[in-house]
Amino acid sequence: MSDLAERVETWMVGQMPIIQMHGGTSVVREADAEEGVVVVELGGTCSGCGISDLTAQNIKRDLIMDFDEVDEVHVKVPDTGEMGSSTVEGGRGGDLQYSTESSDHF
Template sequence: MSAEGLERQTRSYLSNNIPQIQEHGGFFEIQDVDEKAGEVTVAIGGACSGCGIAPMTMKAIRHRLPEELDGISKVNVVRAGGPRAAVMPTKTEEMEEMDEYEDYSPPF
């Protein structure tokens, strides 16, 4: 599948299956697509950075996209930069390292 096709599939999946990102004031953007490797990089930012379930959302994206979408074998989830950057990136980093999030599967 082409890079454009993978990007379209990824955007559609996130909008339809993890709407909490945008409903809660966050956003996602597809930063990179490597169609040969089947790798997609998704950035999240805005309110996601201060959200207590952001690490779970990131984990869900990493695990579910390759399971649900043909042509995608790996997903990298990063924090957005620039004017739409995370508002509390250090807090999100701390949360990602917490053991409590290791085995948790979010309800979406």
């Protein structure tokens, strides 16, 4: 995992505890400091949650504000609710499944 990915993971734990508190999960799928791109995937109860789009927008805005090298953030929000069985400490991680049917979701 890259230094940027590790820093974004740490940031997610500190800044977005609401995700875990509500049974959701998040995974940093990509963090490229040279390109300025971060891809975060939400899972668990984020699937179908009425505020998942708001959470995604907050993550996008805040990551760009808090990390000078980040210019573009994509947050994938699952539509299916399917989540892989492997998780890491704090209920984060795992192989998340998501749909690309909605144009609002990556």
